[in-house]
Amino acid sequence: MEKLLDIGFLIESFPVIIQRLPMTVGIAVGAMVLGLLIGLATALIKIYQVPVLKTISSCYVSFIRGTPLLVQIYLVFYGIPKVIYYFQYEKGWLLSLDVNVIAPEIYALLAFSINLGAYLSETIRSAIESVDRGQFEAAKAIGMSPTQMMLKIIFPQALAVAIPNLGNMFISTIKDTSLVFIIGVIDIMGQAKILGSRGLVFFEVYIAVSIIYWIVCIIVERLLVKIEKRARRYERGVAS
Structure with a gap:
C-alpha cells in the first residue's frame, strides 16, 4: 500500500x-540592490519632472506593472541574446561578447531587477514625497546643495517610511525566485523539482521546499523589524 507521506524521504530531501539556497538568496539580494538603484533613478525623474525621461519612466513602470513577471523573465532571457546578435551581425558592435557564455543566473538577475525597479520607484517616490516640505525649505535655507539635502535630510526620513514596503517586496522576491527554474537556473525550487522527478516523489519535496521558504521569510521578517526600529529611532533623532 502506498504511503500518504514518506517522512524519511522528506527529511532526507532538506x-x-x-x-541551492545561496542561489535563491543571491538572486533576491542582487535584484533588490539593482532594483533600488533603478527605482531611485526612476522616482527622482518623476519627482523632478525631467523632460522626455519622465515619459519613458512612466511607460516603463506601466509596462512592468501591467505584465506578468513570468513573461518579463522570458522577454529578458530570449530578448537580450537577440539584441546582442543584432548589434553583432548587423552593426558590427559587441563582437567580443559571446551570449552563449552568459549564465542564466544573469538573465534572472536582470529580469528581477527590472521588475523590482518599477515597483520600488513608486514606493521610493511616495516615501520621498511624504517628507514634510518644510524639511526641503529648511535645507535650502542653510545652504545645502540638492545632493546634500537628499543624502542628509530627505533620504534618511524617507527610508523609515519605505522600509515596511521594501521589506514586503524583498520577501515577495524571495518567493518569486521559484520561477527562475524555467530558464535553467537551479535554485531551491529547481532542486526540489529535480529531486522529486527522480523517484516521482513530488509531494514530499514540495513540503520540504515550502518549509524552507517559510523559514527564510520568517528570518528576513525578523531582521526587517529590527532595521525598521533602528530607522525609526534615527528618524526621531533627525526630527528633534
Whole structure:
C-alpha cells in the first residue's frame, strides 16, 4: 500500500534542497540592490519632472506593472541574446561578447531587477514625497546643495517610511525566485523539482521546499523589524 507521506524521504530531501539556497538568496539580494538603484533613478525623474525621461519612466513602470513577471523573465532571457546578435551581425558592435557564455543566473538577475525597479520607484517616490516640505525649505535655507539635502535630510526620513514596503517586496522576491527554474537556473525550487522527478516523489519535496521558504521569510521578517526600529529611532533623532 502506498504511503500518504514518506517522512524519511522528506527529511532526507532538506539538506539536498538547502544546497541551492545561496542561489535563491543571491538572486533576491542582487535584484533588490539593482532594483533600488533603478527605482531611485526612476522616482527622482518623476519627482523632478525631467523632460522626455519622465515619459519613458512612466511607460516603463506601466509596462512592468501591467505584465506578468513570468513573461518579463522570458522577454529578458530570449530578448537580450537577440539584441546582442543584432548589434553583432548587423552593426558590427559587441563582437567580443559571446551570449552563449552568459549564465542564466544573469538573465534572472536582470529580469528581477527590472521588475523590482518599477515597483520600488513608486514606493521610493511616495516615501520621498511624504517628507514634510518644510524639511526641503529648511535645507535650502542653510545652504545645502540638492545632493546634500537628499543624502542628509530627505533620504534618511524617507527610508523609515519605505522600509515596511521594501521589506514586503524583498520577501515577495524571495518567493518569486521559484520561477527562475524555467530558464535553467537551479535554485531551491529547481532542486526540489529535480529531486522529486527522480523517484516521482513530488509531494514530499514540495513540503520540504515550502518549509524552507517559510523559514527564510520568517528570518528576513525578523531582521526587517529590527532595521525598521533602528530607522525609526534615527528618524526621531533627525526630527528633534
